[in-house]
Amino acid sequence: MAMGSGRCLLAVALAAASLSSAAAASAASPPPEQAGSSQESTSCMPCSRAYIGDTYLNTFMGHLPQHRDLAETYGSGDLCKGLSDEIEVPTLSELHRQLVGEGSHRRMVYSLKFGQDSMVNFLDTYDANLVIIEKLPSGVFADPFELQHFVERKVFLDVAVFGDTNLELPSALSNRSAVEIHFDIRPSISTNYNLVIELPLHARYPPLDASGYATVEFGSPDLFLRYRKKEINPISCLWTLKNLGAAPAERPTWRIPCGDQAHLGFVSSITFLSALVCSVSIVLAALIF
Helix, strand or coil, rough: HHHHHHHHHHHHHHHHHHHHHHHHHHHHHHHHHCCCCCCCEEEEEEEECCCCCCHHCCHHCCCCCCCCCCHHHCCCCHCCCCCCCCCCCCCEEEEEEEEEEECCCCEEEEEEECCCCCCCHHHHEEEEEEEEEECCCEEEECCCHHHHHHHHHCCCCCEEEECCCCCCCHHHHCCEEEEEEEEEEEEHHHHCCCCEEEEEEEECCCCCCCCCEEEEEECEEEEEEEEEEEECCCCEEEEEECCCCCCCCCEEEEEECCCCCCHHHHHHHHHHHHHHHHHHHHHHHHHCC
């Protein structure tokens, strides 16, 4: 009886071990779509749509997972079938990103290098541009009016800001935003296939902090190559979108100066007295003169 009971327990233990090892193996090897999510993917969008971000960033603005595969947003089935077949598309070989400047007004500088093998032949056949989508952290914004001047001066082909575009709100009352930049890659041919792009950014007034600084960290941007044949049919025109799948190692951080909670009473008193003295001076000047 004891031997039979021992054999049953041994069989149950072996079965449990087998199930746990199978579960561990399945967890260690991600599903096919997750394993390829970091690789380059290709999709398409109608030429009538000016921006990727108006739909693509709904997940970001809706506080859902920030990284969503482009194929989930735009067509990747029959609509795009054959658009990227037998096309040698330029690849991004290097990407560096750094935050330049001091204080509350800085520039995000992107340094990119494309592969040289197919760039010239590709641009002879296709209209192409680089699309950068920078999802800004809380407390940082881009001025859409300032960026439009870059478009007017032909620095950018096009630009759009999504999310909270109220420039006056402090960090505590504002929502996050994102910038989509369209940049012409043709000048890279004359600069050894290198591109340098600068995006001006500004800091909102952060909440009070005893350290005197609020620190924000930038995530990785999304980069796409958007292209179409130069001879197009306006009715069936489609942009092909290639996710360059490049995530830079640099994650820039920005230490934004802020007020100290301990100084709140003193600063408030001085501000009130200054406003009172100025108001009384204006009233007396009006009565005397």
